[in-house]
Amino acid sequence: MKAILITGGAGFIGSNLTEYFLNKGYFVRCLDNFSTGYKHNIEAFLSNSNYELLEGDIRDLEMCKKAVKNIDYVLHQAALGSVPRSVNDPITSNEVNVSGFLNMLVAARDAGVKRMVYAASSSTYGDSESLPKVEDVIGKPLSPYAVTKYVNELYADVFAKTYGLEIIGLRYFNVFGRRQNTRGAYAAVIPLFTKLLIQHESPTINGTGENSRDFTYIDNVIQMNERAMLSENAAAVNTVYNTAVGDRTNLNQLVGYIKEFLTEYDSDIANIEIKYGPNRVGDIPHSLASVDKAKELLGYQPTHVIREGLREAVSWYWDHKEML
Numbered sequence: 001m002k003a004i005l006i007t008g009g010a011g012f013i014g015s016n017l018t019e020y021f022l023n024k025g026y027f028v029r030c031l032d033n034f035s036t037g038y039k040h041n042i043e044a045f046l047s048n049s050n051y052e053l054l055e056g057d058i059r060d061l062e063m064c065k066k067a068v069k070n071i072d073y074v075l076h077q078a079a080l081g082s083v084p085r086s087v088n089d090p091i092t093s094n095e096v097n098v099s100g101f102l103n104m105l106v107a108a109r110d111a112g113v114k115r116m117v118y119a120a121s122s123s124t125y126g127d128s129e130s131l132p133k134v135e136d137v138i139g140k141p142l143s144p145y146a147v148t149k150y151v152n153e154l155y156a157d158v159f160a161k162t163y164g165l166e167i168i169g170l171r172y173f174n175v176f177g178r179r180q181n182t183r184g185a186y187a188a189v190i191p192l193f194t195k196l197l198i199q200h201e202s203p204t205i206n207g208t209g210e211n212s213r214d215f216t217y218i219d220n221v222i223q224m225n226e227r228a229m230l231s232e233n234a235a236a237v238n239t240v241y242n243t244a245v246g247d248r249t250n251l252n253q254l255v256g257y258i259k260e261f262l263t264e265y266d267s268d269i270a271n272i273e274i275k276y277g278p279n280r281v282g283d284i285p286h287s288l289a290s291v292d293k294a295k296e297l298l299g300y301q302p303t304h305v306i307r308e309g310l311r312e313a314v315s316w317y318w319d320h321k322e323m324l
Contacts, residue, residue, distance in 0.1 A: 001050070003027040004229075005071045005113075007058055007104060008078030010037030012180040013119070013172075013221060017075055020222050022048055031067040031078065033057040040323070041179050058100035064107035073229050074108050076101070076118035079148075082186035083123065086145035087281055097148035098155075105159045105167075113165075117228045118156065120169035120240055121149035122214070122287055132290040135171070135240055142284060153240055160238040168228040168237060170221075173244035173289050177218030177309060178316040182324050190215070190310070193255055194317045195324045197262050197269050207279040209252035214244040214289045217309025220302045227298040236297040244289035245302045257307060261314040 004021055008014040009030025014037065018028050022045060029052040030042060045051040056063035058078050068074060079097050080086070086093040101118070108116045123146035128139030141147045156167040174188075181187055182195040193203040224243045231237065249257075255274055262269045294300035304312070317324065 001025065001027050002072045003029065003070060004073045004075060005029045005031060005067050006075045006077060007031045007067070008037060008076075009053075010034060010039065010042045011077060012041070012177075013175060013218065014075075014077040015041035015179055016177065016218050017077070017222060017225055018042065018045060018051070020226075022050055026050065028052070029054060029067060029071065031056055031058070031063070036080070036181070038181070058103055059095055061103045061106065064103045065110065068107045068111040068113055071111065072114050074104065074113055074116040075225055075229065076104050076116060079119060081145070083143040083145050083283065084280060085186045086143050086148070090144035093144050093148055097145070098151050101152045102155055105155060105165070109159060109163045109165050115166040115168070115229060115237070117168045117170065117225055118152060120153055120171040121146070122171050122173040122242070122244070122289065124150045124153065124171060125284070125287070127284075131286060132246065132288045133242060134290045135242060135293055157238070166237050169240035170224050170228060170243040171240055171289075172221065173214040173216045173242065173287060175216050175218060175221050177313050180313075182317070189251070189254070190258070190313065191317065193258055194262070194314060197258060197272055198266070198317065198321060198324060200268065200272060202273045202275050203255060204275040204277045205251045205255065206277055206283065207251075209255075209276065210250050211279075211283065212248040212250040212286045212288070214246065214248050214287050215254070215306050215309070216244045217304035217306075217312070219304055219309070220245060223303065224294065224298070224300055227294075227300055231298055233297055241294040241298065241300075242289035242291055243294070244291055245305055246289055246291045247305055248286065248288040249306045254306075257310050258314060261311050262318070265318050
């Protein structure tokens with residue numbers, strides 16, 4: 001039985017990865033400090049004999065070393081996400097996303113893990129205006145969060161070259177889906193707008209609504225993690241990949257889709273007004289990924305485009321209204 005450590009395993013992406021790999025017969029250890037993860041995300045796994053929970057912080061090197069003991073693969077999801085959060089508190093974002101990441105690299109190196117796959121970010125493209133985004137063409141970061149995720153890539157490259165550690169970075173593009181948090185000041189746009197509309201409240205779009213993103217459903221992200229973890233293609237290792245669909249949707253279209261799917265459950269939602277506010281500091285206007293590299297080297301084939309993913313996500317939120 002192969003053993004996987006998933007850092008941030010009680011979070012949105014981490015808990016979905018946990019569920020998937022437990023169902024495939026892996027042993028899964030979760031490391032989480034529950035700063036942004038939730039016990040309810042992992043409750044169903046606690047009785048599984050192939051699951052282990054470690055409550056701890058990646059800023060603690062000894063905890064990281066404990067977490068990687070007897071582990072074959074590390075899926076590193078633990079981070080403090082959100083551009084606005086990093087603007088408000090750059091020091092903590094750096095401590096978690098940079099120092100914590102370095103701790104995990106050192107621990108993985110010393111434990112001799114086979115491979116580490118980590119959550120990189122589309123924010124690394126920064127002020128580059130070229131579309132679609134291609135992995136080897138980036139700009140300057142536009143937020144402290146973007147700086148931290150770029151530093152992760154630099155450290156990963158150095159550890160691969162210096163210590164021979166196999167590392168793959170996945171630049172996530174606006175991931176959404178079941179279990180994504182709807183609460184707090186830093187909730188992502190899809191769960192936040194879905195929650196507000198279910199509660200018959202008006203969502204506020206930052207800017208004119210013409211800003212666009214390559215929204216990526218969670219099942220596509222799970223596929224990329226699995227392919228990156230298990231790839232036997234030597235050319236596929238020690239690099240970064242866009243983890244996206246290769247299509248973009250603006251915020252006006254997005255809220256239209258959410259209203260359309262929610263109206264199937266509650267017809268009154270169709271009449272809820274959408275409000276508009278100022279642009280957010282550090283936001284980029286448009287994001288669209290090329291996924292050609294992932295298709296060529298990892299055999300990636302996205303299974304969900306925006307409408308398919310949104311329909312499933314909206315259904316999940318409707319079924320879990322009590323958690324909103």
